[in-house]
Amino acid sequence: MKKLLAILGFVVSINVFSQNVNRIEVFGSIIVEGDDITGITIFNTSSNQGTVSNEKGAFTLKVALNDVIEVSALQYQNISFKVNEDIIKSKKMRLFLIEEINKLDEIIVTKKGLSGNLNTDIEATKTFKLKNDDLYFGIKKNTSYSYENDALSNVDNIAVNMQNRLMVNGLNIVNVVDQLLLPLFRSEVSNKKKLGIPDVPVEAIKYYFGSEFLVNNFKIPEHRVEEFIRFVERDDFDFTLLNYGKEMEFLELLNKKSKEFLTKN
Structure with missing residues (x-):
């Protein structure tokens, strides 16, 4: 009985402590391509409190440092991030959401010599059988055989590692670069064919969102965004770097060039 009371007291004390965390109200805005910004859920999992965006994409939410925020909407990619010191100091939160597009590739099903009778097809299937000697002395020319993973095979969860590496303050950096920055920088290249850069359709250039990202993350003045792009794409x-797969290298270059640009000007 005493142990039970001690455990209950411990749980209650944790509850009281979590409720006594001083949280401040921050003003947030949702930035998306298009006007479907109403009713997006912004939830503070640390305080179990949430809100939704209004018709202008604006919202308010009480947060503390290192609170975990989850943003979810059916039509956009869900994001999750921790509240950092910049958010606390500015009392502002700007969230870029990328449209969720699900595509199913066409699948063609063929018989490939199957009769349709399960027993007949199993008997006709060639299987690899180990000889007893192979168990003791190993398989000769083992490169000739391929083995599929089974229940004992190690699992390398690369998805989690990739997500941690590519998510920064709630943004999927690769998506932002691919959909906002690359089309913007590609559109300013004059001799695309010579440099092997594909033409950029007008509808693919999200100038407002791309320039907003440069202004907010690299401190480029709003009226000098085009000048900065030309500065980056000089002779050297x-x-x-404008190809897919080099997003992180491209961001590192933008960070370096932005400092040079702001210092020289």
């Missing part, structure tokens, strides 16, 4: 620029 490696245009291969």
Whole structure:
């Protein structure tokens, strides 16, 4: 009985402590392509309190440092991030959401010599059988055989590691670069064919969102965004960085070039 009371007292004390965390109210805004910004859920999992965006994409939420915020909407990719010191100091939160697009590739089903009778097809299937000697002395020319993973195979969860590496303050950096920055920088290249850069359709250039990202993350003045793009793409620029797969290298270059640009100007 005493142990039970001690446990209950411990749980209650934790509850009281979590409720006594001083949280401040921050003003947030949802930034998306288009006008479907109403009713997006912003939930503070640390305080179990949430809110939804209004018709202008605005919302208010009470947060504390290191609170975990989850943003979810059916039409956009869900994001999760921790509240950092910049959010606490500015009392502002701007969230870029990327549209969720699900595509199913076409699948063609063929018989490939199957009769349709399960027993007949199993008997006709060639299987690899180990000889007893193979168990003791190993399989000769083992590169000739391929083995599928089974229940004892190690699992390398690369999805979690990739997500941790590519999520920064709630943003999927690869998606932001691919959909906002690359089209913007590609559109300013004059000799695309010579440099092997594909043409950029007008509808793919999200100038407002791309320039907003440069202004908010690299402190580029709003009226000098185009000047900064030309500054980055000078004679020594490696245009291969505008290819997919080099998003992180491209961001590192933008960080370096933004400091040079702001210092010289």
